[in-house]
Amino acid sequence: MTLDQIIQSLNLTVVTEPQDFASITPSGGYTSDLLSCVMAGAKSKNIWVTIQSHANIIAVAALLDLAAIIITEGAEPNQATIQKANEEGIVLLTTRMQSYETVGRLWELGVRLG
Amino acid sequence: MDQEPSRFKGKIITDQMAEDITRVEELAYDLRISEVMTRDVATLSPDQPMRDVLEVFRTVRISGAPVTRGNELVGIVSIEDLIQCLSKADLDAPVKNYMTTQMITIRDTDTVVEALKIFVNLRFGRLPVMDENGQLVGILTKGDVTRGILKALQKDYQEEEVRRYRARHLFEDIESDRTSLILRYNIRHLDFTHGGAASSQIKRALIRLGASPKVARRVGIAVYEAEMNLIIHTNHGGIIRVEIEPHQISIDAYDDGPGIKDIELAMKPGYSTATEAIRELGFGAGMGLVNIARCMDFMKLESSEETGTHLKMKVFLKEEDKVGEGYAATKEAAA
Numbered sequence: 001m002t003l004d005q006i007i008q009s010l011n012l013t014v015v016t017e018p019q020d021f022a023s024i025t026p027s028g029g030y031t032s033d034l035l036s037c038v039m040a041g042a043k044s045k046n047i048w049v050t051i052q053s054h055a056n057i058i059a060v061a062a063l064l065d066l067a068a069i070i071i072t073e074g075a076e077p078n079q080a081t082i083q084k085a086n087e088e089g090i091v092l093l094t095t096r097m098q099s100y101e102t103v104g105r106l107w108e109l110g111v112r113l114g
Numbered sequence: 115m116d117q118e119p120s121r122f123k124g125k126i127i128t129d130q131m132a133e134d135i136t137r138v139e140e141l142a143y144d145l146r147i148s149e150v151m152t153r154d155v156a157t158l159s160p161d162q163p164m165r166d167v168l169e170v171f172r173t174v175r176i177s178g179a180p181v182t183r184g185n186e187l188v189g190i191v192s193i194e195d196l197i198q199c200l201s202k203a204d205l206d207a208p209v210k211n212y213m214t215t216q217m218i219t220i221r222d223t224d225t226v227v228e229a230l231k232i233f234v235n236l237r238f239g240r241l242p243v244m245d246e247n248g249q250l251v252g253i254l255t256k257g258d259v260t261r262g263i264l265k266a267l268q269k270d271y272q273e274e275e276v277r278r279y280r281a282r283h284l285f286e287d288i289e290s291d292r293t294s295l296i297l298r299y300n301i302r303h304l305d306f307t308h309g310g311a312a313s314s315q316i317k318r319a320l321i322r323l324g325a326s327p328k329v330a331r332r333v334g335i336a337v338y339e340a341e342m343n344l345i346i347h348t349n350h351g352g353i354i355r356v357e358i359e360p361h362q363i364s365i366d367a368y369d370d371g372p373g374i375k376d377i378e379l380a381m382k383p384g385y386s387t388a389t390e391a392i393r394e395l396g397f398g399a400g401m402g403l404v405n406i407a408r409c410m411d412f413m414k415l416e417s418s419e420e421t422g423t424h425l426k427m428k429v430f431l432k433e434e435d436k437v438g439e440g441y442a443a444t445k446e447a448a449a
Contacts, residue, residue: 035342036401039335040408052396056342059310063317063334080307088314 001025001109003068003091006047010105012070012093015077016085024091026067028114029106031099035060042066043114049102053077055084062088072099141266142230148222150262151243151252157182158191160210164199167191167209178240180250181213187242187250189213219244222251226262229254284324284431285360295323295358301344303351306395312354313338323358329429332409333363336427339402340367346392348372348422365410365427373419381407381415 004021007014014021027045032038033052042048044065050057053075061069068091071077077085077092085092095102156174158167158181170179171193178192188210195212199205220229220241229241233256243252285293297319299312317334321327337354344352344367352369374380381403388398407413412428 033396034399034401035396036339036399036405039338040401040405044331050396054306054395056306056309056395056397059314059338062314063310063331063338065331 001111003047006106006109006111007093009109010070010095010097010102012095014091015082015094016090016092019089019091021091024067026111029103029111030113031103033099039064046114047106047111049099049106051075051099053081055081057081058084058088058090058092061085061090067091068093070095070102072097072102137267137270138263141263142227143225145226145262145266146222147220147224147226147229147243147254148252150226150258151222151254152258153252155180155250155253157250158209159183160188160213161208163206164196164209164212165205167196167212168200168205171196178253178255180242180253181209182250185249187217187219187244189215190217190240190242192239217242220254221246226259229259233259283360284320284358286324293360297356297358299341299354299356301341301351301354303345303348305345305351309342309345310338312341316354316356320358320363325363325431329363329431333365333429336406336409337365339405340365340425340427342397343367343402343425344369346388346397352422361431363429363431367425367427368422370422371419373422374415374417375419377415377417 002022003024003026006012006026007021025045026047027043028047029049030038030042030046031049032041033050035052035056038048038050038060042064045067046064047068047070048057048061048066049070049072051072053071054077057069057071057077058081060066069085071092071094074094074096076094082092097105156170156176156179158170158179160181160183167179171177178190180187181189181191191209191213195214199207199212204211218232218236218238218241220232220243222243222245232238232241240253240255242250243254245251285295297316299315301312302308313334316337317330320330320333325333333356337356340354344354348369349371350369352367355366355368357364357366379385382400383404384400386393386398386400388400392398403415406425406427409429410427411430412426414426415423416426417423
């Protein structure tokens with residue numbers, strides 16, 4: 001399942017600069033709003049579902065080499081966060097869905113642990 | 115020009131076939147004529163005597179040249195034409211009497227493989243190169259193609275060398291009795307804006323110095339947690355010092371207070387002293403020190419309310435695949 005298929009199916013909003021989403025295949029998914037848990041649990045190239053939208057999520061995603069972050073419940077990352085994401089090449093996606101539904105939809109698409 | 119379809123066009127390339135494609139073949143499909151052709155072309159006019167051809171070939175050391183009238187390509191004269199002329203002792207005759215007018219030209223944007231097909235199938239030794247407006251922009255010989263491919267291979271080789279250099283161990287080819295590089299970062303209290311900057315920079319530096327991505331990731335995670343601890347839990351922030359040596363990476367995080375009251379408790383997964391406001395940002399999971407222990411091969415936490423906290427961490431590079439047992443090491447040291 002490539003990132004462009006995920007973006008389309010879940011009707012996600014891309015807030016960072018466009019990339020070749022068709023060439024990105026997340027290795028699996030992870031969800032938590034506690035950054036240290038993400039540090040411990042998320043694997044390289046995972047797609048991370050969280051309600052956190054402040055700039056520190058970018059540092060976490062960059063350190064873990066995550067494929068993308070989905071920010072849920074309509075939370076909007078500020079300009080500094082978006083800019084930092086662009087600098088680090090991190091894909092930021094937003095949705096009005098709750099984390100629970102987002103994860104469920106990802107699971108249905110075949111995005112599992114990994 | 116009859117465009118014979120390429121060997122690979124429209125075919126499904128199997129792994130076996132892909133392996134059989136040599137880099138030279140690949141380059142022939144990649145390189146454009148304009149990248150390998152000779153641009154400064156000696157041209158002749160159709161009305162010049164063949165004597166001039168002899169002179170040009172001798173001085174420029176070439177064996178063929180295009181013949182132009184104004185900007186228009188009208189023929190090509192080669193050493194074979196000159197020999198014919200010499201055998202008839204006819205050097206005063208104009209070039210147009212001996213030149214070849216049936217020419218095959220090639221476009222500057224074509225790939226080298228198109229030229230190779232012509233060289234193989236026809237007896238031409240050189241091809242005039244035309245741009246999109248039909249203007250002569252260069253000439254192409256087999257020698258140009260060989261040189262161009264060799265140059266491209268040389269570039270490949272150099273890039274490969276650089277890659278290989280980067281993939282080796284830390285400081286592998288630097289000789290000294292003790293090699294080390296020290297990186298220092300000042301971390302300010304409550305500076306969430308720059309949170310993760312030091313760890314990102316350290317991770318990047320390690321990759322550049324030749325550390326494996328796995329080691330760089332482990333160090334990145336540990337430094338991130340130490341960095342956030344300094345941002346969240348200190349009076350005035352602190353310092354992160356990283357010493358990189360060929361056999362180990364040592365990370366030290368210092369601060370001047372307030373100190374940790376109960377280290378044993380602080381090491382417990384889920385235990386945190388973070389405020390509600392900090393927790394709302396996603397920090398204070400009580401997993402920071404636990405994460406550090408997991409990522410490092412050695413970890414020691416010293417703290418007092420007088421001098422502040424000193425967190426020592428190490429990754430040993432000799433057993434690169436060993437996942438950190440820092441907590442265990444600390445316990446052993448304490449025992």
